[in-house]
Amino acid sequence: MKMMFTSVCQLAWPQTCLVLLLILYNLTISASKSSVSYSKHCDSVVPEATSTGYANFAFPYLETVRSSFTGGERILGNSGYSYPSSFDFHTSKNVYATETQGVYKIEAEMSFRVYNDVYYPQSNVTAGIPPRRRRRSGRLKFLLHGFWSEASGRGCFVGSASWHSSQGEPLTLEAMFNMNYFKDSTYSNSFVTGKLESLSHENDEGYFEPISILSFPQVKQYEYKLISEEIARGFDVDVKKGEVLDSHPGYICSLFSMEYVPFDLEYASNCSSSIKNCSPVDRALGYMPTHIALYSIQCPEYGNKMRFLVQFTNSAYMGRYAMFNPNSTLVGEGLWDEKTNSLVIVGCRISSTSLGDVRVGDCSYRLSLWFPSVWSIKNRDKAVGQIWTNKTSEDLGYFGRTKLRSTSTYGYLNVPGLKYEYTGIERMSKLCPKKAAGRGKRYPRGQSYDMRFDMSVKEFAWGDAEPLFVGNKSYAHSPVYISNSRWGGYREIVESEAEVEDADNVPVNVSYKLRFYSMGDDKLGAGRSSLNASFDSNGQLVISAEGVYDAGTGSLCMVGCRNMGFNHSADCDIVLNFQFPESEGSNGGYIKGSMKSTRKQSDPLFFEKLSITATSFSSSQAQRSIWRIDLEITMVLISNTLACLSICYQIYYARKYPKTLSYISLVMLVILTLGHMIPLVLNFEALFMPKQDTRYMLLNSAGWLEVNEVIVRVVTMAAFLLQSRLLQLAWTARRSGESSEQGISVSEKKTLLVSLPIYIIGGLIAFLVNWKKNYYANAPSTFDYSQTQQQHTLWGDLRSYAGLILDGFLFPQVLLNIFQMSEESALSMPFYLGTTLVHAVPHAYDLYRANNYIPANAMRAFTYVYADPSADFYSAAWDIIIPLAGLLLAAIIYLQQRYGGRVILPRKFRELELYAKVPVVDS
Structure with a gap:
């Protein structure tokens, strides 16, 4: 049959072959089924x-x-x-x-x-393997x-x-x-x-x-018995309609259909795992759950009824594809009660000896949820509710009412219509002196994307800050925020962005959520120990803050509250100050801030002032970064193209003068070949695989950067293949003995014996410098660019050192010419001069970039396409030393090929060269 199919395919049209393949596929599937x-x-x-x-x-x-x-x-x-x-x-x-x-x-x-x-x-497994x-x-x-x-x-x-x-x-x-x-x-x-x-x-x-x-799948024909009967009896929901948000049942249900939405369980202060009537399911689990998570099984096409899974857990995050545990899960019927604007659920326990023997019973669980219509500095719950049982205190399985709160960033509990009430502005105005606006200075406006920032506290924590409300408007739903976000893209929002004229620089009320994440398991020492109580089990400290942002001065001053972790109390004697950079300033987009306690030093809740380093990224910086990346991609293409042309000319030169091939240093060619090969190996996925990177997500460049990087890799691949060809030609010429000079291999070995120890010693120096930095610099990394530039890994230092070796690629050729005492023009001028320029221009560009661009902080580590500091030594000093050294080596090669290999040595060594070339006549 296979032979027949092959012959038919050879004679028939491709469409016929495709039909036969489909027939064979269906026959295979049918055979598999039968x-x-x-x-x-x-x-x-x-x-x-x-x-x-x-x-x-x-x-x-x-x-x-x-x-x-x-x-x-x-x-x-x-x-x-x-x-x-x-x-x-x-x-x-x-x-x-x-x-x-x-x-x-x-x-x-x-x-x-x-x-x-x-x-x-x-x-054949041997012992110990x-x-x-x-x-x-x-x-x-x-x-x-x-x-x-x-x-x-x-x-x-x-x-x-x-x-x-x-x-x-x-x-x-x-x-x-x-x-x-x-x-x-x-x-x-x-x-x-x-x-x-x-x-x-x-x-x-x-x-x-x-x-x-x-x-528990969606089903077409389902009868809501439980919730109908409970509503008929009257659901006990203690909430005033005007204090909660109204919504459509289908929308409310959809909030829980993406993934499990977690809620914190707030037990009574005297509750513990040893108390009988404390936890809803402690007898089954053996522990008191800290959270419940809701997932909607079925949302209503018509009407207001829905089905839910309610899972008790100790995790604040369940995951989109998490399975439920039957022993700790309720299955329930829910209804959006328009009288109270609340979601009410009747839940039933799942009992089973195995998954094949399942029964749903004990439908005594009751749950209610509502969405507060007004937030404040002390109340920022996305949703609030209760869980209880309709059993009496004498019944088995009874437990007291337990509060539910959702403040987590997990889930999609965003109900339109939410408002904010500022209650701490008057106290803030007494703690924050007003600054005078500077003429001609422009700062981000309150609704701009610049108001979000990452931050760090040295030796303490790192975190982020995000506005919740600016004035009376939600920050997340503002047009400027949406157009600036990763879904909008910076290219689309330049005209609607942050830089505003002095006429618009009106102070505006803002509310923030600041999150700090502990850098380790160690507790804070004296002076800051009171903050330990506010970290949750995940090492997160949340500060709720509100205050005033002045777009005329770039100053943000707020009062804040932190949860104390016991009796649901809060410490609101905190003041936070941040100074935003100018939109066109010289400090690179860095925000300087502080957080301090206003309590007396003798107060148990007092903590010392914390200095905060934060980052901001404005649209003007984004636009300039995009332009710079475009420029750098163009320079990479020009640089690699020049490298290809230089190598092509050298190959042409070698074919025209084949005797010169043997006088080219193989060590030099190996260094150049590795210089093209290693970037290809490290970035191989850029050629064939889609790559996710922070810069692509942030710029949302619709793939333009990825496409250009693929072009760069293709040109680099061409340069690598040409360089490999030149190496192969030189190696073949050396092995075939086409050189008129004897002992060229001995000179090559001497070159290797001299250059290799020098390279090794340089590598050891890089290792020792890195070890010294790691030994003395124990401070945790922050977002401060000046610090991150000084913190190198061993791999980073060795990589930079390898770039330095590549910059001095002519060094082995200089040594070979000295040992061989050669006047042969082994290298063409376009090759050694062009390749020298390829390695010198990035350093000249780095000097230009340092004085003309301020890379945006969050993008800084990801947007170096050309003259990447991690691939070579780049600084004000190195950017001058390396190009001059490269040009010096090129000048030495020119002199050696014109006047002899030892032209740079003292006269007595050059005379030895002349003596060596005098022919000896046998008498």
Whole structure:
């Protein structure tokens, strides 16, 4: 058949070959499906029936976030609810009706995305050698076909999946999937249970442990019994309608449909794990959960009812593809109550001895959520609520009312209509003296993207600051912020950006959220120890602040509050000051700030003043950075093109004068070849793979920078290939003995013996300098450019030193000419002079760049396309020394090729050269 197919393809048109390939593919798929007999394994569950046509019936879609599964360790790795794998089950084609009423024929796919390490034993393993570790990842997809009965709710499917054995050989996994699903459902049967079982023998390579699945999918026909009955009785929600935001039920439900949204559980002050009626699920988990997370299973097409999963956890972040743990999860029905503008939920416990034996019961849980309409410095909860039970204190499982709060950045709880009430402005005005505006100076305006900044506190923490409200408007919803964000792109917003005239420089009220992240596990010492109580379990300190920003002076002064971590109290005796740089200033966009306590030094909550270094990035800086990057890409292309032309001319010169090839230093050619090769190796992905980088995300350049970098790499590749060709020609000439001079190889060895120790000594000096810096500089890194420039890794120092060696590429050729005493013009002037210019111009440009550009702080480490400081020694001194040294070496080469290899040595050494060239006549 294969021979026939080949001959047909040779004679027929390409379209015919494509049709034949599709036919062969379908035959292969059909064979795969029919290889597992349905009647043999599933006839006792749902008898096989003949299909009669398409059925207007939507079978449930199962996915990870609504599901939980265990088992299958042999193919999926270790089981557990912290599973890194994902799962989905869906129909792959249409659902078919059959001759049997209520029985449907279904073709489906069940996929597992696997991320785990699997250890395989090695053959002939010697003592002390561990087994091989192999990363097994990818999608395991079972192609299933079978039948489902509407009357019994049972379904059975058989099929197979392509996988690999422990030796890496192709393997087919045959399996059977039994499931239970009821089309008409209520809270008690709204779930799908199933078990995927291997059809192979336990000792076979294709065997895997049974995989039990529990899922709560969206269903078309669902009866909301619980919430309807509870609303009829009256839901106990203690909230005034005017104090909360109104919204549409569908929008509220969609807020919880992207991922699990976490809420903090605030227990009573006397609550502990030892108290019986404290935690909602402490008996089942053995600990008191600190958070609950909500996920909407099903949102309403019409009406105001919805379904939820409510999971108790100790983590503030669940992840978009996290599975739920049945032992700590409630399944519930919710409703948006328009009378109180609140979300009310009735929750039920999931009880099971295994995922195949599941029951939903104990529907005594009640939960309410609402969205405050006004924020202040002390109240910035995105959502507030309560969880309680309708049991009495004598009942088993009773617990007291527990508050819920959502202040986390996780989730999408952004309800329109929120307002802000400034309560600390009067106190702030007494603590912050007003500055006089400078004439002609321009600063960012309050709504600009510049108001967001990163910051660090030396030896303490790093963090970020983000405005919440500017005046009465939300900062996140402002047009300037959106156009400046990564979704808008800097190129699109230059006209609407921050620099404003003096007429617009009116002080404006602002509110901020500042987050500090601890740099280590060590607690703060004397003078700052009171701040330790405000760090949460994730090492984060949050400061709520509000104050006034004066766009005429660039000053931001605020009062702040921090959570004390006990009895939900706060310390609001904090003042923060920040001075923004001028939009066209000379300090490189650095914000200087401070945070201090206004309490007396004897107060237990007092802490010493903290100096803050912050960064800002204005649109004018972004525009100049983009222009500079364009210029640098152009210079890289010109530089590499000049390198290619220089090498091409040298190859042409060598072919014209073939005897000169043997006099070219191989050490020099190896250095130049490595200089082109190493950047290609380090940036290989730029040629063939899409690359995510901070600068691309920040500039949102629609791919222009990536495309230009690929062009740069292609030109670099051309230079590398040409340089390799020149090296190969010189090596071949040396080996073939085309040189008229004998002993050229000896001179090359002398060159290597002299240059190699010099290079090694230089490398050791770089290592010692790096070690000294690391020994004496123990301060943690900050965002201060002057400090980050001084903090080099060993790899960075060695890389810069390698760049210095490349700049002095002519040094081995100078040594070879001295040892060989050669007057041969081995190198053409365009080659050695052009290559010298290629390595000298970046240093001249660095001098120009240092005096004409102020790289934007956050972009600084990512936007060096040309004259990258990490690839060579760049400074005011080095930028003068290196080009002059390169030109000096080029001048020496010129003199050596004109007057002899030892022309630069004292006269007595040059006379030795003349004596060596006098022919000896035998008498």
